[in-house]
Amino acid sequence: MADRPSLAEEVRALEEIVRRLEQEDVDLDAALKLFEEGIARLRRARETLAGAEQTVQSVLADASGTLRNTRVDL
Amino acid sequence: MTLPLPFGPAGLDPAEVWSVSDLNQAARALLEQNLPPVWVRGEVTSFKSYASGHWYFTLQDGGAQVRCVMWRTWAQRAKGRPEEGAEVHAFGSPSLWEEKGEFRFTATVVLRSDQLGQQQQQLEATRAALARDGLLDPSRKRSLPRYASTLAVVTSLEGAVLHDIVTVARTRWPAVRILVLGARVQGADAVSELVRALRTVNRLDADVCIVGRGGGAREDLSAFNDEKVCRALAAVTIPTISAVGHESDISLCDLVADVRAATPSNAAELAVADQREVRAAVDALALRLAGGLSRRTRLLSERLARTADRLESEMEGVVRLHRHRLERIGAQLDALSPLGVLERGFAVPMSLEGRVLRRRDEFTPGLRYRLRVRDGDALARVEEA
Numbered sequence: 105m106a107d108r109p110s111l112a113e114e115v116r117a118l119e120e121i122v123r124r125l126e127q128e129d130v131d132l133d134a135a136l137k138l139f140e141e142g143i144a145r146l147r148r149a150r151e152t153l154a155g156a157e158q159t160v161q162s163v164l165a166d167a168s169g170t171l172r173n174t175r176v177d178l
Numbered sequence: 179m180t181l182p183l184p185f186g187p188a189g190l191d192p193a194e195v196w197s198v199s200d201l202n203q204a205a206r207a208l209l210e211q212n213l214p215p216v217w218v219r220g221e222v223t224s225f226k227s228y229a230s231g232h233w234y235f236t237l238q239d240g241g242a243q244v245r246c247v248m249w250r251t252w253a254q255r256a257k258g259r260p261e262e263g264a265e266v267h268a269f270g271s272p273s274l275w276e277e278k279g280e281f282r283f284t285a286t287v288v289l290r291s292d293q294l295g296q297q298q299q300q301l302e303a304t305r306a307a308l309a310r311d312g313l314l315d316p317s318r319k320r321s322l323p324r325y326a327s328t329l330a331v332v333t334s335l336e337g338a339v340l341h342d343i344v345t346v347a348r349t350r351w352p353a354v355r356i357l358v359l360g361a362r363v364q365g366a367d368a369v370s371e372l373v374r375a376l377r378t379v380n381r382l383d384a385d386v387c388i389v390g391r392g393g394g395a396r397e398d399l400s401a402f403n404d405e406k407v408c409r410a411l412a413a414v415t416i417p418t419i420s421a422v423g424h425e426s427d428i429s430l431c432d433l434v435a436d437v438r439a440a441t442p443s444n445a446a447e448l449a450v451a452d453q454r455e456v457r458a459a460v461d462a463l464a465l466r467l468a469g470g471l472s473r474r475t476r477l478l479s480e481r482l483a484r485t486a487d488r489l490e491s492e493m494e495g496v497v498r499l500h501r502h503r504l505e506r507i508g509a510q511l512d513a514l515s516p517l518g519v520l521e522r523g524f525a526v527p528m529s530l531e532g533r534v535l536r537r538r539d540e541f542t543p544g545l546r547y548r549l550r551v552r553d554g555d556a557l558a559r560v561e562e563a
Contacts, residue, residue: 110325110327111325111327111456112323112324112325115324115325115456115459115460115463118460118463118467119463121467121470122463122466122467122470124470125466125467125470125471125473125474126466126469126470126473130474132474132475132478135470135471135474135475136471138470138471139467139470139471142463142467143467146460146463146464146467149460150460152327152353153353153453153456153457153460154353155352155353156352156353157348157352157353158353158354158355158356160344160356160358161355161356161357161358162335162357162358162359162360163330163357163358163359163378163382164359164360164378165374165378165381171378171381171382173357176335176340176358178340178341178344178345
């Protein structure tokens with residue numbers, strides 16, 4: 105998770121790109137670059153959105169402080 | 179003499195007659211739906227504990243009294259039976275005992291008022307201590323993340339609370355990761371287990387933490403009013419949501435948490451974004467992204483079109499110029515052309531092979547040749563040289 109931007113970051117960056125494309129007088133080269141970056145962010149955001157359902161895990165710290173995860177069936 | 183009957187000449191519609199059961203049932207529903215659970219203060223009289231474990235007693239003040247029942251489940255949890263004549267605070271719901279048609283107060287907690295006073299004092303002291311350290315300060319409140327992907331839930335592993343949170347969170351965001359830190363929420367171990375669970379939250383990579391009560395008496399908030407628990411909650415490094423109290427009573431944890439939720443389901447709603455809404459927002463951004471680029475290219479193509487227009491009109495000028503020159507040169511060429519001479523009535527004699535006959539000795543008697551005139555050839559023959 106840490107090696108790629110979070111959904112919140114992707115969406116924030118996307119909003120900024122769209123704002124610049126809509127408002128600023130960027131030249132075509134820059135506009136194309138922004139557009140490509142936007143498409144990549146869009147793709148990643150949609151991938152995140154399409155993530156599969158995760159299991160519920162119970163976390164317990166044992167006597168030595170080590171965390172143990174066990175699956176919880178509800 | 180006939181007795182006046184309370185219905186008209188058409189007779190009585192049997193469907194409009196209620197049974198006693200109907201009446202009591204309706205009255206009970208009316209009571210239970212319109213009077214929320216409340217605290218009632220009064221003096222205990224006629225206390226009776228039955229072999230079944232249920233308690234029956236009356237609460238009264240100077241002007242009124244109400245019959246109360248406390249079912250075994252709740253009576254067992256009480257710290258001791260109320261003494262006859264003691265002033266108590268009872269928490270419960272007004273209801274109607276249908277079989278007897280009697281108004282009842284169904285109590286779930288009964289506390290001696292002097293004990294309540296002590297509890298109240300303790301609560302106020304803790305609250306003051308937390309306030310002194312700024313833990314109740316509104317400026318301390320953090321806002322919740324927009325899109326939480328991992329949820330830490332501190333609550334009892336039993337009971338409906340966890341189930342509610344998981345169900346709602348997953349409905350909104352199926353891919354949400356939920357880490358549960360089980361802790362008893364009432365009883366002797368509740369405080370230490372809650373503190374440990376809250377400290378463990380800081381070792382997890384979660385986005386938001388929900389503290390929920392559940393699996394216990396709705397009124398027993400004591401663990402969530404404990405100073406150690408409140409301080410552990412304040413020390414959680416990610417934004418916190420408490421789903422501990424309910425509308426009528428607030429725990430100190432509710433005040434310490436960044437956000438207070440009305441119910442566990444509400445906590446899950448606050449913690450996790452609705453995927454459909456996010457999807458729609460992302461789709462809208464995608465449209466605007468495409469629109470932004472096409473606007474940029476449209477502006478450019480408009481500029482290009484204007485340039486092309488100018489280019490075209492310039493090209494036309496150039497072409498016109500050349501056409502003039504061409505026409506002039508054509509006229510000059512015409513003037514020099516032998517065809518021009520023919521135009522004026524001259525003719526050119528040529529051999530049948532197409533050679534121009536220029537000298538007299540080329541015209542031998544009998545020679546057949548062609549005469550080129552303005553509009554073609556005419557065949558001719560030399561009669562004599």
